[in-house]
Amino acid sequence: MHRFKISSREKDTFNITGEELHHLTHVVRLECGAKVMGFDNSGGQWVGVIEELARDSACCRIVEEEFPDVEAKARVYLVMGLAKGEKMEWVIQKGTELGMAGLIPLRTKRSVLQLEGAKARDRVVRWQRIAAEAVKQSHRVIEPEIMEVADWTQLKGLLPAETQWLIPYEDEKTHSLKEVLQGYEPRYPIAVLIGAEGGFAPEEVAWAEEKLQARSVSLGPRILRTETAALAALVMALAYFGDLG
Amino acid sequence: MHRFKISSREKDTFNITGEELHHLTHVVRLECGAKVMGFDNSGGQWVGVIEELARDSACCRIVEEEFPDVEAKARVYLVMGLAKGEKMEWVIQKGTELGMAGLIPLRTKRSVLQLEGAKARDRVVRWQRIAAEAVKQSHRVIEPEIMEVADWTQLKGLLPAETQWLIPYEDEKTHSLKEVLQGYEPRYPIAVLIGAEGGFAPEEVAWAEEKLQARSVSLGPRILRTETAALAALVMALAYFGDLG
Numbered sequence: 001m002h003r004f005k006i007s008s009r010e011k012d013t014f015n016i017t018g019e020e021l022h023h024l025t026h027v028v029r030l031e032c033g034a035k036v037m038g039f040d041n042s043g044g045q046w047v048g049v050i051e052e053l054a055r056d057s058a059c060c061r062i063v064e065e066e067f068p069d070v071e072a073k074a075r076v077y078l079v080m081g082l083a084k085g086e087k088m089e090w091v092i093q094k095g096t097e098l099g100m101a102g103l104i105p106l107r108t109k110r111s112v113l114q115l116e117g118a119k120a121r122d123r124v125v126r127w128q129r130i131a132a133e134a135v136k137q138s139h140r141v142i143e144p145e146i147m148e149v150a151d152w153t154q155l156k157g158l159l160p161a162e163t164q165w166l167i168p169y170e171d172e173k174t175h176s177l178k179e180v181l182q183g184y185e186p187r188y189p190i191a192v193l194i195g196a197e198g199g200f201a202p203e204e205v206a207w208a209e210e211k212l213q214a215r216s217v218s219l220g221p222r223i224l225r226t227e228t229a230a231l232a233a234l235v236m237a238l239a240y241f242g243d244l245g
Numbered sequence: 246m247h248r249f250k251i252s253s254r255e256k257d258t259f260n261i262t263g264e265e266l267h268h269l270t271h272v273v274r275l276e277c278g279a280k281v282m283g284f285d286n287s288g289g290q291w292v293g294v295i296e297e298l299a300r301d302s303a304c305c306r307i308v309e310e311e312f313p314d315v316e317a318k319a320r321v322y323l324v325m326g327l328a329k330g331e332k333m334e335w336v337i338q339k340g341t342e343l344g345m346a347g348l349i350p351l352r353t354k355r356s357v358l359q360l361e362g363a364k365a366r367d368r369v370v371r372w373q374r375i376a377a378e379a380v381k382q383s384h385r386v387i388e389p390e391i392m393e394v395a396d397w398t399q400l401k402g403l404l405p406a407e408t409q410w411l412i413p414y415e416d417e418k419t420h421s422l423k424e425v426l427q428g429y430e431p432r433y434p435i436a437v438l439i440g441a442e443g444g445f446a447p448e449e450v451a452w453a454e455e456k457l458q459a460r461s462v463s464l465g466p467r468i469l470r471t472e473t474a475a476l477a478a479l480v481m482a483l484a485y486f487g488d489l490g
């Protein structure tokens with residue numbers, strides 16, 4: 001069944017509008033009587049039958065309501081140093097499937113990709129679309145927050161005060177991610193800081209340790225690309241708290 | 246320091262030939278006196294100084310020998326249903342960085358990509374190149390085995406008899422990967438079977454359970470793309486046995 005993000009919901013009906021409506025009418029070409037699955041980021045999903053197809057809205061009669069146990073319990077955020085090419089796109093796509101709670105694109109000293117102003121906002125919109133698609137593909141019912149491109153000094157304000165910060169760092173030889181997770185509370189958010197292509201500058205790691213009380217951790221002896229490190233850390237954190245089966 | 250796969254090694258020297266030599270002379274353009282790192286899939290690596298640059302070989306004097314603790318202890322193989330587009334490429338690249346022992350491309354009922362004969366062999370050669378590059382990038386010293394495209398009936402012969410087989414399957418609701426790993430021996434190889442785009446056909450899962458004693462496992466409630474499932478299972482297996490920090 002095709003899945004759509006719904007724009008409004010009453011007791012017995014929900015509405016699909018905007019881009020989602022365009023997708024329904026012009027891409028998958030559904031007509032009255034067709035069944036669709038709607039979600040609204042509240043955690044529920046609703047099977048609806050298309051009753052009315054107007055130019056600006058599709059009205060669907062709700063025939064089934066579900067609150068599927070599909071979202072991860074642990075709230076793991078990725079904070080990604082801006083990386084070139086398709087790296088961000090695919091971390092967002094795969095990270096959404098796996099169950100990340102959100103992603104913050106971060107300007108770092110060694111980021112080759114520079115994003116400011118309108119260019120940054122356009123890119124974030126594109127990333128949000130990729131996440132929205134991945135939510136449907138993976139049958140999640142809550143979209144991860146893909147936040148605006150941030151600087152180091154803004155980070156603390158973007159996540160709850162209880163957030164537990166991790167920073168994989170190749171010079172960290174003592175403490176493993178696994179070991180540090182043992183001291184972390186699944187009921188508070190976890191944010192994993194991932195460097196761009198060149199990794200983090202030592203002063204950035206020091207800043208995160210001091211200002212965010214981030215724990216620097218090792219992901220093992222092999223050098224991982226930024227996108228590989230991001231997904232590995234996400235999988236390890238979600239798996240540790242039982243969110244990957 | 247640039248890393249090269251060496252073709253032969255004496256007590257005090259090693260030689261770089263073929264494609265590796267071409268890369269040394271024409272791509273990174275090194276000359277006599279330059280230091281290079283050589284590896285030969287034996288587990289060691291050697292720092293050498295280029296002493297002689299001939300048309301068919303570069304002879305390097307060994308100035309340092311190391312046996313770095315960089316390879317994963319657990320030997321985890323991915324058996325990937327042939328998938329379209331760049332999916333195989335990137336599982337091979339990322340899987341190599343993470344520390345997989347090898348990959349077997351598998352013809353499955355629902356594989357859209359069909360590879361036979363010369364076409365299959367050419368593709369495998371390309372995949373082996375991608376793995377070789379990822380070995381250098383991640384500073385591994387042993388290349389993963391990227392095997393020929395196989396059919397189900399060939400699988401058993403390709404890995405040791407003690408191999409412990411896992412098959413993530415979306416209809417498996419009871420047993421998680423994590424739980425099944427608890428019964429597995431890190432000293433024996435682990436092979437994870439990953440379906441192509443359409444997943445495995447039920448009869449393929451039944452065959453793997455009967456003929457390979459594969460345990461079907463759940464990767465959680467979210468639907469993962471084939472390439473995401475492959476990396477998630479690999480990370481979980483390597484992390485479980487302490488190979489990712």
